[in-house]
Amino acid sequence: xxxxxxxxxxxxxxxxxxxxxxxxxxxxxxxxxxxxxxxxxxxxxxxxxxxxxxxxxxxxxxxxxxxxxxxxxxxxxxxxxxxxxxxxxxxxxxxxxxxxxxxxxxxxxxxxxxxxxxxxxxxxxxxxxxxxxxxxxxxxxxxxxxxxxxxxxxxxxxxxxxxxxxxxxxxxxxxxxxxxxxxxxxxxxxxxxxxxxxxxxxxxxxxxxxxxxxxxxxxxxxxxxxxxxxxxxxxxxxxxxxxxxxxxxxxxxxxxxxxxxxxxxxxxxxxxxxxxxxxxxxxxxxxxxxxxxxxxxxxxxxxxxxxxxxxxxxxxxxxxxxxxxxxxxxxxxxxxxxxxxxxxxxxxxxxxxxxxxxxxxxx
Amino acid sequence: xxxxxxxxxxxxxxxxxxxxxxxxxxxxxxxxxxxxxxxxxxxxxxxxxxxxxxxxxxxxxxxxxxxxxxxxxxxxxxxxxxxxxxxxxxxxxxxxxxxxxxxxxxxxxxxxxxxxxxxxxxxxxxxxxxxxxxxxxxxxxxxxxxxxxxxxxxxxxxxxxxxxxxxxxxxxx
Amino acid sequence: xxxxxxxxxxxxxxxxxxxxxxxxxxxxxxxxxxxxxxxxxxxxxxxxxxxxxxxxxxxxxxxxxxxxxxxxxxxxxxxxxxxxxxxxxxxxxxxxxxxxxxxxxxxxxxxxxxxxxxxxxxxxxxxxxxxxxxxxxxxxxxxxxxxxxxxxxxxxxxxxxxxxxxxxxxxxxxxxxxxxxxxxxxxxxxxxxxxxxxxxxxxxxxxxxxxxxxxxxxxxxxxxxxxxxxxxxxxxxxxxxxxxxxxxxxxxxxxxxxxxxxxx
Numbered sequence: 001x002x003x004x005x006x007x008x009x010x011x012x013x014x015x016x017x018x019x020x021x022x023x024x025x026x027x028x029x030x031x032x033x034x035x036x037x038x039x040x041x042x043x044x045x046x047x048x049x050x051x052x053x054x055x056x057x058x059x060x061x062x063x064x065x066x067x068x069x070x071x072x073x074x075x076x077x078x079x080x081x082x083x084x085x086x087x088x089x090x091x092x093x094x095x096x097x098x099x100x101x102x103x104x105x106x107x108x109x110x111x112x113x114x115x116x117x118x119x120x121x122x123x124x125x126x127x128x129x130x131x132x133x134x135x136x137x138x139x140x141x142x143x144x145x146x147x148x149x150x151x152x153x154x155x156x157x158x159x160x161x162x163x164x165x166x167x168x169x170x171x172x173x174x175x176x177x178x179x180x181x182x183x184x185x186x187x188x189x190x191x192x193x194x195x196x197x198x199x200x201x202x203x204x205x206x207x208x209x210x211x212x213x214x215x216x217x218x219x220x221x222x223x224x225x226x227x228x229x230x231x232x233x234x235x236x237x238x239x240x241x242x243x244x245x246x247x248x249x250x251x252x253x254x255x256x257x258x259x260x261x262x263x264x265x266x267x268x269x270x271x272x273x274x275x276x277x278x279x280x281x282x283x284x285x286x287x288x289x290x291x292x293x294x295x296x297x298x299x300x301x302x303x304x305x306x307x308x309x310x311x312x313x314x315x316x317x318x319x320x321x322x323x324x325x326x327x328x329x330x331x332x333x334x335x336x337x338x339x340x341x342x343x344x345x346x347x348x349x350x351x352x353x354x355x356x357x358x359x360x361x362x363x
Numbered sequence: 364x365x366x367x368x369x370x371x372x373x374x375x376x377x378x379x380x381x382x383x384x385x386x387x388x389x390x391x392x393x394x395x396x397x398x399x400x401x402x403x404x405x406x407x408x409x410x411x412x413x414x415x416x417x418x419x420x421x422x423x424x425x426x427x428x429x430x431x432x433x434x435x436x437x438x439x440x441x442x443x444x445x446x447x448x449x450x451x452x453x454x455x456x457x458x459x460x461x462x463x464x465x466x467x468x469x470x471x472x473x474x475x476x477x478x479x480x481x482x483x484x485x486x487x488x489x490x491x492x493x494x495x496x497x498x499x500x501x502x503x504x505x506x507x508x509x510x511x512x513x514x515x516x517x518x519x520x521x522x523x524x525x526x527x528x529x530x531x532x533x534x535x536x
Numbered sequence: 537x538x539x540x541x542x543x544x545x546x547x548x549x550x551x552x553x554x555x556x557x558x559x560x561x562x563x564x565x566x567x568x569x570x571x572x573x574x575x576x577x578x579x580x581x582x583x584x585x586x587x588x589x590x591x592x593x594x595x596x597x598x599x600x601x602x603x604x605x606x607x608x609x610x611x612x613x614x615x616x617x618x619x620x621x622x623x624x625x626x627x628x629x630x631x632x633x634x635x636x637x638x639x640x641x642x643x644x645x646x647x648x649x650x651x652x653x654x655x656x657x658x659x660x661x662x663x664x665x666x667x668x669x670x671x672x673x674x675x676x677x678x679x680x681x682x683x684x685x686x687x688x689x690x691x692x693x694x695x696x697x698x699x700x701x702x703x704x705x706x707x708x709x710x711x712x713x714x715x716x717x718x719x720x721x722x723x724x725x726x727x728x729x730x731x732x733x734x735x736x737x738x739x740x741x742x743x744x745x746x747x748x749x750x751x752x753x754x755x756x757x758x759x760x761x762x763x764x765x766x767x768x769x770x771x772x773x774x775x776x777x778x779x780x781x782x783x784x785x786x787x788x789x790x791x792x793x794x795x796x797x798x799x800x
Contacts, residue, residue: 006447013445013474022447031622049448059621062647066614069607073618076605081622099608185474188447205585205603205619206626212550212581212601219598221606223590 005054009189016179019150020084020110021046022188023157028198029108030079031057033070037089038122039177040112044084064089068096068109075105076220078203080161082108086177087116090131097170098136102222104237106164106171106201110157113176115345124177125345126267129322132172133296139234141241143171143248144296146266150186152293153179158191158198165199167244174295176318178268178347241297250293251302255281259288261363262310263353264303264327265317266292273316275350276357285363295323300330307331312362313338316353320344367530379403404429404436430464437466439502442493444472444486455493468494470504470522480510484519491520546572548581550601557595561762563749564592566719567660568599570747571629574730575602578737584627585619587612589636591667592751593660596631610641617653624654627736634661638674638698645700649708652741656732659700659744661774662751670754674698677773682754697773704744705779711741714780718748720767721776728778740782748774 005025014022020043024032032051034044044060051058061067067083074081085093090111100107113128115121134140143163145156157173164171191198204218211217224230254274256262261280265273270291280287290306292299307313313336315324324340331338341348341356357363368378379399403410404427412427430436440459442449449455459465472478472486487504494501503525504518511526518524545551549572558564575581586602588594590609597606607615616628637645637659648655664682665671671684675698678691685694705714713735717725725747732743748770752762 010447010450011445011474011477012447012450013443014447018447033618033621057621059617061614061617062643065611066617066644066647069611069614070618070621072607073615073620074622076615077619077622077626079622081618095608096611099611183475185445185477203623205605206583206623207603210582210601211603212548217550217601218603220604221594221597222608223594223597223606 003054004190005050006188006190008193009187011185011187013183013185014150015042015181015183016150016153016175017042017112017181018046019153019186019188020157020173020175021050023154024082024161025050025054025056026154026188026190027158027161028080029056029082029161031059031074031081033059033061033067033074033081033083035061035064035067035083035085035089037064037086039114039124039180040084040086040110042180043110043112064092065095068093068107069099071107071109072096072100072105075100075107075164075201076204077206078201080108080165080201082110082161084110084112086112087114087122087128088119090128090135094131094135097142098138099222100170101136101138101141103220104168105204106161106168108157108160108164108171108173110160110173110175112180113174121345122177123345124318124347126176126269126318127320127322127344128174129266129295129317129319129326132174133326139238140296141169141237142296143167143169144174144294145172145250146174146293146295147179148267148270148291150179150184154186154188156293158196162196162199163248165201167240167248169241174267176268245297248294249297249299249302251299252291252293253306254289255286256288256290256306256309258286259306259309260286260311261288261357262307262313263287263289263357264291264313264315264323265289266295266323269316269318269348272348272350272353276353279350279354280357280363285357287357287363295326298326298330303327304331304334307334307336310336312336314341314353314357314362315339316341316348318343318346318348370530400427402428404433437502438462438464439467439469440465441469441471441505442486442490444470444489445474445482450489452489452492452496455489456496459493459497459499465497465499467500467502468497469502470518472504473507478507478510480513483510483514487518487520487522491522545569546576548572548575548584548600548602550599553598556599558592559751559753561750561752561759562592563662563719563747563751563766564596564660566722567658567725567747567749568596570717570722570726570729571631571658572600573726574733577730578733580627580733580737583625584629585616586629587616587619587631589632589641591633591635591665592662593631593633593636594667610636610639610644612636613641613644613648613653613655613657616655617648620654627733628655629733630655630657632657632659633666633673634659634663634675634698634700635665635673638700642674645704646707649704649712649742649744652709652711654736654739654741656729656736656743657745658729658732659746660749661700661746661770662749662754663697663770664751664754666751666754670751675700675774677769699774701744701746701779704742708742708744708780710784711735711782712780713741713743713778713782715744715778716746716748716774716776718766718771718776719750720748720763724776731778731781735782738782746774748776 071083115125116127147153160171209215263273277287277289317323470490501522586604589612613630672682679688701716715728717728735743
């Protein structure tokens with residue numbers, strides 16, 4: 001019987017990629033399928049070194065297409081399977097994720113965003129929001145978490161497995177190259193130590209009993225013959241997705257009660273946004289910050305009353321409007337003007353945000 | 364690395380290694396040895412070699428000319444017990460044994476900005492216990508400048524304390 | 537089904553979904569019968585997982601009393617490899633057409649062969665993309681007319697037919713089982729498939745069986761012409777027989793030497 005990788009809680013100092021590997025171990029992930037692409041490679045490096053000790057599996061596949069489809073196979077078999085990718089690999093991964101969406105498969109994918117499109121940079125961006133939230137040829141019935149610290153990267157990687165298996169929508173942890181590579185203190189923990197019970201896994205194929213005699217065989221498909229058949233299947237999934245949204249959505253706010261300027265950011269950029277708000281408040285400006293932790297389902301209804309009270313909204317992101325578009329779509333009808341500080345592929349500092357706020361007279 | 368390199372050179376330390384613009388495009392394969400580094404052991408004076416990133420840094424040491432025979436060469440394994448892979452005495456022993464030639468250990472237990480004296484001392488105990496088992500000396504315990512005065516000249520196991528000033532936050536990659 | 541004479545069916549076939557959906561004269565029914573008989577003979581119904589591709593093979597999604605997953609085009613093998621690696625006690629069968637196996641799924645085939653993945657792959661070769669209306673496929677014969685080669689396949693522009701079993705036979709490590717059968721000889725085909733399943737059960741390596749098959753719908757042939765195409769014209773390009781068996785030793789030329797690493 002293999003030992004538990006993490007007991008109780010431990011304070012540690014490590015890179016984001018190592019955090020993901022430890023979180024997957026702590027969550028009881030059974031197997032990782034992966035393919036090399038910067039900046040997530042170390043997830044595989046750490047996993048392959050630690051997996052044998054804890055009797056977990058690994059297969060490096062021939063590309064991200066097969067990594068995605070092998071992950072699909074792993075969850076069909078009833079195991080906590082996951083993969084990780086970035087950039088062009090994320091593009092290839094979408095085919096398998098579309099299948100996972102249609103068939104309600106609890107896949108977990110960690111995405112470490114890099115510059116895009118195409119090969120671009122291996123470094124950092126927030127340009128894979130569109131792809132990770134909507135990349136399949138469907139309606140985007142997915143759960144997407146955007147962590148902003150190593151503590152959150154650890155927590156939400158564990159939560160991703162639970163949300164995936166509980167709600168049966170493909171689930172993603174949307175990190176980025178900066179988080180992957182930087183070192184900071186983090187508390188790693190055994191989920192039990194924090195009262196988190198891991199959601200049990202059930203196979204969809206290879207069920208017990210003789211198929212056709214002791215039970216019906218599982219005949220799983222992602223294809224339909226007629227419009228009506230598809231419509232019915234989709235609407236059932238959509239209704240379920242909308243019903244579970246309130247249980248899944250998470251967000252964070254700071255100084256919003258009397259905020260005249262509401263700054264909206266996600267992931268690692270939200271640290272700069274929060275620092276900018278602190279800095280503005282220190283000089284008497286009434287700024288506030290809203291941070292979606294779940295990008296999907298998107299929490300338009302939570303944001304709406306906060307946005308309505310403000311005089312200006314500023315969306316800050318390392319992309320050219322991917323978050324801003326979601327905000328605008330979600331808040332349609334609201335008259336509060338929305339401005340964007342949009343820096344695709346670039347890191348963003350609190351000072352830049354403050355300078356922009358004043359330059360555009362947003363407050 | 365460039366601002367760091369300039370700063371160290373201003374202090375009289377010659378830094379051998381690539382400049383960022385020379386290695387742009389090499390991606391994560393960038394552990395290609397700079398020719399000056401390869402022959403570093405043949406240079407006059409003290410040479411400090413920092414080898415290691417991720418899980419396989421120690422391997423590059425074998426590529427240095429004269430690494431097998433240099434009599435003055437000391438290979439130190441720098442251990443941070445706040446890294447889970449080297450968090451217990453057993454793990455430290457396994458890790459050090461996997462490195463090949465090691466002449467001593469150096470306790471570098473820290474949590475960045477959150478480092479405390481207790482943490483460093485707890486780390487010292489583990490590293491010293493591992494060193495005993497490995498039959499290796501603990502050369503020193505590294506302590507950030509700001510905390511050094513709280514510990515003194517020796518750590519709780521009697522190892523010498525080296526106060527260090529951190530420059531690395533200036534570099535990203 | 538209350539009909540006078542019940543056709544003989546393998547036990548593992550699901551009676552409720554018969555008659556099946558394949559065209560009259562389609563070879564799939566015969567290949568699936570050979571597969572069914574092999575599964576029955578080995579008594580592995582309880583733990584066999586059947587995967588099918590896109591195209592006509594998709595019509596087998598509810599064919600068997602087996603847990604089945606229909607995948608994306610060319611991705612059947614990686615999905616089943618994912619299942620097998622997660623639960624090695626299951627027996628996985630990857631059922632594809634020539635387009636899924638040799639065009640869009642070729643890289644997966646190459647890698648699975650190299651890894652000697654414990655999967656039994658059956659490729660139904662009918663020289664066309666049938667479900668989509670009969671376009672040229674990797675195994676279309678030179679001179680053969682298809683929807684995208686209306687004047688006959690020009691090998692100088694589009695290449696020659698891919699020899700899938702030969703490809704797998706060339707690269708798979710020892711322990712692999714590779715064969716090509718035909719619907720024209722169902723007993724032989726069933727034996728090949730059974731050996732292929734056996735190969736997986738014994739943990740020896742990959743099993744790959746191509747089956748020469750028919751598509752009168754897209755060939756626009758009558759019964760006589762259909763059989764002539766399968767038995768005479770296809771076999772001229774695709775020889776029938778076993779190419780690799782697991783007992784063979786590796787050929788002598790390559791020497792396997794473990795890497796020395798840094799230590800001199």
